[in-house]
Amino acid sequence: MMALIVRRYFWLVNGTFILLVALLLARTANLFVEDAIAPPLPGTSASLAPVRVATEAARTPLDGARLGKLTGLTYGKKEPDVVEPASPEVATGPIRSSLRVKLLGTLVANDAQWSFASIQDLETQRARSLMVGDDLMGTRILTIERERIIVAANGREEFIDGEASAPAITAPTLTRPMPAASSGPESGIRAVSEHAYEIPETELQQALARLDVLSTQARVVPAIEDGKPAGFKLAAIKQGSLYTKIGLQNGDVLKRINGLSLDSPERMLEAFTKLREAKHIELDIGRSGGSVRKTYDVR
Known part of the structure; x- marks a missing residue:
């Protein structure tokens, strides 16, 4: 009776065995696939290699010269400092007067009000003496110095010295030029x-x-x-x-x-x-x- 039952259901046992073997093979294949496609776990040797390669790649210096040739830009070179153009100096002192006069000489005293200057009119060739505060062709004498005088003209300061501001009109003369006065023992005094x-x-x-x-x-x-x-x-x-x-x-x-x-x-x-x-x-x-x-x- 038992042998009859076993013979009748033997195919079921055989099928069950085959099914278990197939499941075991499928499970094994699944483990290999997971191991191939799954990211490596931290701490393993396989996981250190990509990180080391990426770190070394990040530390590789950039070839600036090559980058410059490719892009036309400068790389790795210090740009020259931009220097602002210096503004032109503005004259703040007196300017030369345009009056047709020339300074012949000055006598400067400790008290400025006692100083005076001798001026020659280049148009008439006449000389006149002036002091601080006097008028000169529409200007006013401000200061008398040893080699020039300062005048106020048109709201600004101008100076007059021994040089003519324009070519002088030389009057004809019949006298000979005067020789320079001697300051030594050979003086004629x-x-x-x-x-x-x-x-x-x-x-x-x-x-x-x-x-x-x-x-x-x-x-x-x-x-x-x-x-x-x-x-x-x-x-x-x-x-x-x-x-x-x-x-x-x-x-x-x-x-x-x-x-x-x-x-x-x-x-x-x-x-x-x-x-x-x-x-x-x-x-x-x-x-x-x-x-x-x-x-x-x-x-």
Whole structure:
């Protein structure tokens, strides 16, 4: 009876075995597929290789020269600093005046109000003397310096010096050019007596035309007596200067020239102007509490 049952259902046992074998094979194949396509687990040697390769690739330096050739851009080079163009300097001082005048010379005193300048009009060839505050062809004198004067013109400052601002119109002359005044022992000034002198006209004219040089040979300051202007006092006279040649000394007070009192800057200017035509000069001097008169014949 048992053998009959086994024989009848043997195919079922055989089919079950075959089914189990097929399931086992399918499971094994599934494990191989999963192992092939699944990402590697952390900590395994297989997982370290891609990471190492990626790290090394990231550390590989970029070939800047090659990149520049391909793109036309500069790479890895420091760009030159951009330098802003310097703005042009703007002149802030006085500019040269366009007036047709030229500075002949100046006499600069410690007190600016006593300084004066000699100016030549290039149109008329006439000379005139000016002081601070005077008008000159529509301008006003602001400052008198040794080698130039500053004027106010059109709301700005301009300067006038010994150079002409435009070609001068030279007036015809029949006289010979004056030789330069000599400052050495060979000077033509001669003492006739203690207080009388002879002066060559050329030397006198040369001195009056170069008041800027004359002003450097001594210091001239206003002299006050009894609270009133009494003339001009000389100090720091240089040896060999015109002052020493005509007998003047430190501390002398120039009071009168040819009877004209030097008690104001205007009188001083007037006296200097008249000296250009003078043939005889009388100079009254205050010296050591007394008075001295010196005379000069211009020849």
